[in-house]
Every structure is written in C-alpha cells, then in structure tokens.
Amino acid sequence: MTQRVASKRGRSAAQREAVLRRAAGIRLRFGRLLRAWYRSHHRDLPWRRTRDPYRVLVSELMLQQTQVSRVVLKYGEFLEQFPTLDVLARARPARVMEAWSGLGYYARAKNLHRLARELAATGTPATLPAGAEALRLLPGIGPYTAGAVASFAYEQREALVDTNVARVVRRVVAPALDATRGADGGTIWAVARALLPRTGRATYVHTQALMELGALVCTARVRHCGRCPVRSMCATYEADRS
Numbered sequence: 001m002t003q004r005v006a007s008k009r010g011r012s013a014a015q016r017e018a019v020l021r022r023a024a025g026i027r028l029r030f031g032r033l034l035r036a037w038y039r040s041h042h043r044d045l046p047w048r049r050t051r052d053p054y055r056v057l058v059s060e061l062m063l064q065q066t067q068v069s070r071v072v073l074k075y076g077e078f079l080e081q082f083p084t085l086d087v088l089a090r091a092r093p094a095r096v097m098e099a100w101s102g103l104g105y106y107a108r109a110k111n112l113h114r115l116a117r118e119l120a121a122t123g124t125p126a127t128l129p130a131g132a133e134a135l136r137l138l139p140g141i142g143p144y145t146a147g148a149v150a151s152f153a154y155e156q157r158e159a160l161v162d163t164n165v166a167r168v169v170r171r172v173v174a175p176a177l178d179a180t181r182g183a184d185g186g187t188i189w190a191v192a193r194a195l196l197p198r199t200g201r202a203t204y205v206h207t208q209a210l211m212e213l214g215a216l217v218c219t220a221r222v223r224h225c226g227r228c229p230v231r232s233m234c235a236t237y238e239a240d241r242s
C-alpha cells in the first residue's frame with residue numbers, strides 16, 4: 001500500500017515536472033502571440049482605463065461571481081458616489097448597500113466599506129498598500145484579489161488564476177489536469193507563474209489577455225480554436241486534430 005502511494009506521488013511529481021518544462025518551452029512565443037492578440041481584440045471595459053488602486057479593487061470585488069455586463073452598469077455609478085476611499089469611509093452603511101444593489105453578495109460591499117474605514121483611520125488620504133501580502137491583511141481581500149490589485153494597479157509581477165485563466169492554461173499546457181483537484185489546482189498556478197513575462201508591465205497585459213481569451217475565445221462552453229492566437233502551441237487543439 002505504502003509502495004503504491006509512493007509510486008503515485010512519484011508519477012504526479014514527474015507529471016508536474018513535464019508540464020512545467022512544457023510551459024517554460026512555450027513561454028516566450030505564447031506570451032508574444034497572446035499580447036499581440038489582446039491589443040487588437042480586447043473589450044474596452046471601464047476598469048481597464050484606470051490604474052488607480054481603489055478603482056481596480058472596486059472592479060475586482062464587483063466582478064467576483066458577477067457577470068461583466070452587470071458590473072459595467074454599476075461600476076461607474078458606484079464610483080460617482082464614492083470616488084475615493086475617504087468618501088466611502090465617511091458614507092453611511094445603508095447608502096453603500098444601496099449603491100451595491102443589483103450586484104448581490106453584499107458581504108463584498110460590507111468588507112469594502114470596513115476596509116475604507118480602517119485605512120481612513122490610519123491617515124488621510126486613505127491609501128491601499130502596494131504589496132499583495134499587505135493587501136491580504138485587509139477585510140475581504142483573498143489571495144486572488146490581492147494579486148489582482150498588486151498586478152493591475154501597481155504593475156507587480158504576480159500570477160493570477162481565475163476560472164478563465166485556469167481553463168486556458170490547462171487546455172494549452174496540460175489538458176490532463178483537473179482544476180477542481182487540489183494538487184492539480186496547485187500545478188495550474190505553477191504553470192501560470194511559469195508563463196509570466198519578465199516584467200510587471202508586460203504581466204498586466206499578459207494576465208488581462210489570458211482572462212479575455214478565456215471569456216471570448218476559449219470559453220467553458222465552446223472552444224473557438226479557429227480564431228485562437230495560441231492554437232499552434234495548444235495541446236488540446238493538437239489532440240483534437242490527431
């Protein structure tokens with residue numbers, strides 16, 4: 001029994017190694033093709049026009065479990081009422097909840113309000129910290145949101161894996177992995193890190209591009225491989241053709 005477990009672990013480690021080698025092998029070309037595609041095909045979403053950390057945070061919280069079309073409707077309205085962390089900190093809770101209505105999952109709004117009040121209590125103007133680790137200490141900020149603010153607002157070189165990114169990375173590099181299994185999920189994060197460009201600035205475009213590819217081309221329902229910029233190096237596309 002112990003021998004069987006050890007041999008299974010050995011196989012998993014070997015599989016992970018092979019997947020990471022494959023990611024390292026395609027990194028440069030994959031990144032170039034992906035970013036070139038993004039520049040001419042991405043949607044003009046309002047949160048892509050800003051690098052303001054507070055605005056990035058609001059968009060990331062709103063986008064959790066909520067469709068982009070609904071967030072587009074509420075994002076501008078919310079920021080008109082609460083343009084800065086300080087204004088939000090001074091607002092009555094009922095007003096914040098009202099501005100959030102239509103998006104659901106109100107715990108996000110409560111946490112955002114709490115976060116604004118905590119930061120406003122430490123000095124004016126209230127400012128979000130730049131590092132992912134410091135961001136994670138704030139109310140309602142998990143690893144993904146912390147990484148998103150660090151990358152999208154502060155241009156830090158952070159890998160981000162949401163459902164769209166996980167799907168694209170898995171299909172391109174390792175179709176045999178199952179994103180819902182803990183160990184495979186860890187490997188998908190490792191692959192996402194192995195695919196990152198060298199600089200934080202390029203990482204911003206790279207991550208936005210992966211998300212956009214997963215939302216528009218390599219979707220959960222349909223794979224539009226015919227118009228996919230990375231099909232020449234995609235393991236799933238190759239397997240489909242053989």
Ligand code: SF4
Pocket residue numbers: 168171172217218219223224225226228229230231234235236237
């Ligand atoms: S080639 Fe097809 S399966 Fe591969 S990433 Fe593109 S759309 Fe997805």
